[in-house]
Amino acid sequence: MRSYLVLRVVAKLLMPFILVFALYVQFHGDYGPGGGFQAGVIFASGFILYSLIFGIQAAGAVMSRGILRFATAMGLLLYAGVGFYTMLLGGNYLEYDVIAADPTKGQHIGILVIEAGVGITVASVMIAIFFTFAGRRKADQA
């Protein structure tokens, strides 16, 4: 894939937009369609596009496997952690009302944080699965 100039240029042009759009979907999930799941997948597809065109090696340099494994667990822990945090504050598990003084504000923060957790886990799992699939072919050919 090294020689396709048009693909490389277009991919480079699109990358920032895909990633920003993913973040928009992530944090705008409260107001429009979207949320952690969709944002995570879009973020991952940005990386997959990059690694399809520039190779796994280049993408792996940006998002190393250690980071991926860490992020996979981190997102889930963030989500579950919010639950335990609300329990520490005296509420039920995942009862966001207690996070802030104003219950609706607490709901807002809670939803934002757990959506971030969802997004992190989904994105890193998708990228990890793709790396695993694509990296395997290379290992077999070598």
Next chain:
Amino acid sequence: MALTVLAIVKIRNLFAVVMLGSIYSLLAAAMFVVLDAVDVAFTEAAVGAGISTVLALGTLALTTDREKQPMHTKIVPLCVVFLTGAALIYGTLDLAPFGSPQAPVHNHVAPTYLLEAQDKTTVPNIVTAVLASYRGYDTLGEVTVVFIAGIGVILLLGNWRRERLPEDDRNA
């Protein structure tokens, strides 16, 4: 959509089948938009048409892109398909008419969500409010499923540790 399905059944070139599957997902996403389920459409377009197509192509690259001729007869699978289809159609006979306000779905918890969600969470997108707040446990479960799927793939297919060695050699 029916045409794509028929084509998927007929075609033996798996590359074309994957592409048709992607097209099918995109059509399904368009259908969800028409039904005003924008969040679902979003997911379908991103996951169904995007990621799973790439993963299926990755699998094809690992295996082969020609479907093998089935070795057993087609009668038994055909019977299973027809029985399942008949059972599903029989099930739809009891469903309330499409969009009917009397449908049980619209009379259980949905009105509460629609009335309350705005005041309780101040999140304008009620789908997000229900997913993340009212159905917080379910969503936590879904994320756990995604997480386990990720670990499963990494454990079963990933030779991450072994692969790092040649990479290090190359850098040296």
